[in-house]
Amino acid sequence: MTPNRDFYTGLVATAFFALVLFVLIPVYVRVPSFIPGFAPPPDMWPRVIGWVGLVMGVMALVLAVPKMRRQSGKKVLSVGAYLRANRVFIYRFIWMGLGFAIFVYLMPKIGFLTATMALLAFLFIMTGDFSKRAWMIGLTLLFPIFLYVIFTEITHTPFPHGKWFSLARLLHLI
Amino acid sequence: MWNELLGAFFAVATLPNFVAMAAGIWGGVIIGAIPGMTGTMAVTLALPFTFYLPPVTSLLLLVALYKGSTYGGSISAILIKTPGTASAACTVLDGYPLARAGKGGKALNMALVSSCIGDFISNISLIFLAAPLAMFALRVGPPEYFMLMAFSLTIVASISGRSLLLGIISACLGLLLATVGEDMYGSFRFAVTEDMKSGLGVVPVLIGLFALPEMIKLAVFRPEEDTQAMKLGDNRLSFKEFQGSIKSIIRGSFIGVILGAIPGIGPSTAAFFSYSEARRTSKNGDRFGEGELEGIAASESANNGCCGATMIPLLALGVPGDVITGVMLGAFMIHGLTPGPMLFQNNIGEVYSLFIGMLFSSAFLFVAGTLTAFGFAKISRIPQQLLLPCIVILCVFGIYSVASSPFDVAVLLVMGIVGFVMMVLNIPAAPFLIAFILGPMFEDNMRRSLAISRGDIGVFFQSWISWGFFALTILFVALTIRREWQKWRSTSRATN
Numbered sequence: 001m002t003p004n005r006d007f008y009t010g011l012v013a014t015a016f017f018a019l020v021l022f023v024l025i026p027v028y029v030r031v032p033s034f035i036p037g038f039a040p041p042p043d044m045w046p047r048v049i050g051w052v053g054l055v056m057g058v059m060a061l062v063l064a065v066p067k068m069r070r071q072s073g074k075k076v077l078s079v080g081a082y083l084r085a086n087r088v089f090i091y092r093f094i095w096m097g098l099g100f101a102i103f104v105y106l107m108p109k110i111g112f113l114t115a116t117m118a119l120l121a122f123l124f125i126m127t128g129d130f131s132k133r134a135w136m137i138g139l140t141l142l143f144p145i146f147l148y149v150i151f152t153e154i155t156h157t158p159f160p161h162g163k164w165f166s167l168a169r170l171l172h173l174i
Numbered sequence: 175m176w177n178e179l180l181g182a183f184f185a186v187a188t189l190p191n192f193v194a195m196a197a198g199i200w201g202g203v204i205i206g207a208i209p210g211m212t213g214t215m216a217v218t219l220a221l222p223f224t225f226y227l228p229p230v231t232s233l234l235l236l237v238a239l240y241k242g243s244t245y246g247g248s249i250s251a252i253l254i255k256t257p258g259t260a261s262a263a264c265t266v267l268d269g270y271p272l273a274r275a276g277k278g279g280k281a282l283n284m285a286l287v288s289s290c291i292g293d294f295i296s297n298i299s300l301i302f303l304a305a306p307l308a309m310f311a312l313r314v315g316p317p318e319y320f321m322l323m324a325f326s327l328t329i330v331a332s333i334s335g336r337s338l339l340l341g342i343i344s345a346c347l348g349l350l351l352a353t354v355g356e357d358m359y360g361s362f363r364f365a366v367t368e369d370m371k372s373g374l375g376v377v378p379v380l381i382g383l384f385a386l387p388e389m390i391k392l393a394v395f396r397p398e399e400d401t402q403a404m405k406l407g408d409n410r411l412s413f414k415e416f417q418g419s420i421k422s423i424i425r426g427s428f429i430g431v432i433l434g435a436i437p438g439i440g441p442s443t444a445a446f447f448s449y450s451e452a453r454r455t456s457k458n459g460d461r462f463g464e465g466e467l468e469g470i471a472a473s474e475s476a477n478n479g480c481c482g483a484t485m486i487p488l489l490a491l492g493v494p495g496d497v498i499t500g501v502m503l504g505a506f507m508i509h510g511l512t513p514g515p516m517l518f519q520n521n522i523g524e525v526y527s528l529f530i531g532m533l534f535s536s537a538f539l540f541v542a543g544t545l546t547a548f549g550f551a552k553i554s555r556i557p558q559q560l561l562l563p564c565i566v567i568l569c570v571f572g573i574y575s576v577a578s579s580p581f582d583v584a585v586l587l588v589m590g591i592v593g594f595v596m597m598v599l600n601i602p603a604a605p606f607l608i609a610f611i612l613g614p615m616f617e618d619n620m621r622r623s624l625a626i627s628r629g630d631i632g633v634f635f636q637s638w639i640s641w642g643f644f645a646l647t648i649l650f651v652a653l654t655i656r657r658e659w660q661k662w663r664s665t666s667r668a669t670n
Binding site: 005006008009012013016017020024028029030031032035039040042043045046049050052053056057059060063089092093095096097100103104107108112116119120123124126127128129131132135136139143144147148151155157158159160 | 337339340342343346347349350353357359361362363364365366389390392393394395396557558559560562563564566567568570571574575578580583584587588590591594595598599600601617620621624625
């Protein structure tokens with residue numbers, strides 16, 4: 001990884017806690033107009049945490065600069081250069097996020113069982129190593145069915161069947 | 175007392191009771207070892223089956239499930255870096271590095287031995303110290319809880335790894351995430367969607383943070399080297415290694431007993447507290463987090479040390495110490511037993527049978543742990559590109575089955591991404607986790623105390639228990655500042 005990592009950690013932490021303090025708390029923490037007796041308002045604790053986090057983020061940022069300069073031969077990589085240098089990793093990371101989001105979206109549409117099969121296939125593909133192709137195909141088809149049977153029979157979990165189509169119902173019929 | 179205990183011994187030593195205990199321990203170990211499946215789930219699932227069993231047999235089955243699942247959490251924590259239960263989160267810190275170094279068997283053995291000793295001490299404590307500890311627990315109100323939580327949060331300093339600053343940032347993230355949902359006065363915080371109004375569950379956050387980042391790391395970086403180094407390797411735990419950890423085991427067991435006896439604290443806090451203490455006092459403290467057997471000993475002895483102790487307030491006062499004993503309270507009621515002081519007068523035979531049965535179950539835990547753990551060790555021989563995707567799917571099924579909530583699955587996956595980003599940025603996950611678990615208790619007790627005292631902070635210093643925890647907090651903060659100062663000075667000297 002890059003020697004600039006500590007700097008970016010501080011940058012991300014500072015940006016995140018600033019966002020929490022100045023945007024998220026005012027918008028998403030409602031303070032009631034009347035609080036019975038003496039009780040600290042609901043935004044007190046998140047604000048305390050936000051300020052501590054912000055101060056720590058700034059400190060991490062400031063302390064990282066001299067170290068980063070030492071390690072990178074007096075040169076500091078810009079954010080753009082950092083992103084370009086790691087773009088393959090960033091694309092793969094975005095793919096993972098998209099995969100998870102699509103899984104959550106499709107779960108009620110195609111059913112839990114089909115969605116988990118699709119997710120497992122996607123994860124196998126994302127590993128980039130297909131030396132155990134037969135195992136991957138077998139597990140994609142059978143492992144979710146095995147878990148589905150275990151959880152429905154033992155814990156009686158009502159997994160969603162899916163609005164578009166349901167593999168689980170098909171299996172029940174078989 | 176001794177006559178009653180002897181009578182209880184013969185009452186318990188029957189085949190149905192032994193079968194119930196063995197089944198409970200075995201089932202608990204297996205369920206605890208599966209990520210997403212919790213001890214609470216195991217006990218709840220078994221509850222309907224106990225309708226058909228005698229009271230003592232039913233209770234022994236449930237207690238055995240509780241103990242088995244608490245230990246079982248350590249198996250997946252050590253072998254696949256996924257704590258099966260929240261209380262095993264600390265075991266990951268040293269267990270997984272040991273497994274990667276080919277010493278998974280040694281780590282499992284240490285976890286088992288520590289768990290059994292912690293469990294045994296907890297049972298003995300339950301028998302002999304139930305009344306005095308219950309009296310102590312009765313005197314702990316919101317201000318004392320607040321001080322205890324403040325003290326517990328100081329362990330962030332000792333689990334932060336290479337940077338205290340990043341550890342505090344991680345703890346702030348955990349504390350902030352714990353505020354999502356409805357607060358104690360009915361105000362909603364960060365409830366962006368309807369599902370978020372009830373807050374984020376500990377289990378999806380925990381599993382997401384520990385189990386999923388490994389899969390995302392594999393997918394993003396695709397390491398070419400063989401990361402499958404988790405062979406059991408050197409399995410034997412030498413007497414010298416055991417002797418080196420005995421202090422931490424005994425101390426962890428008693429931490430488990432004391433914190434377990436206080437309702438609402440539970441094994442997770444006990445494990446982190448014990449781990450932190452072991453790290454502070456051990457001569458190998460610097461190696462904690464890199465594969466130190468003593469770390470596993472401290473964590474596992476404390477979480478199993480809670481098992482018997484959580485029964486103390488339940489039996490003596492009728493107050494469940496945690497969620498599992500809450501379920502057990504229902505089991506007592508189903509069988510016509512009402513926990514509380516009257517239980518010791520009206521059903522003394524059942525109480526002593528339960529005590530003796532719990533001692534037997536410690537022995538069953540050792541046997542079942544030995545056999546089951548090494549069966550699970552086969553997981554370590556499966557290639558990462560097959561194992562990690564299957565773990566994600568197992569977690570998805572496990573999380574969905576807890577509350578049948580697609581939102582929990584979404585939380586799991588989002589936390590996986592958050593955990594990966596933290597891993598890339600070198601932010602340690604352990605402080606996040608401890609802050610997430612302790613945060614709500616810390617805030618609730620602070621706000622409740624201030625509401626009771628009408629804003630007077632003097633409420634936090636009205637009892638010797640509060641003063642004791644306050645003094646310990648100040649002491650450890652001062653020691654941490656001193657340690658960080660020394661570290662900074664030595665680094666500055668080295669670079670100049």
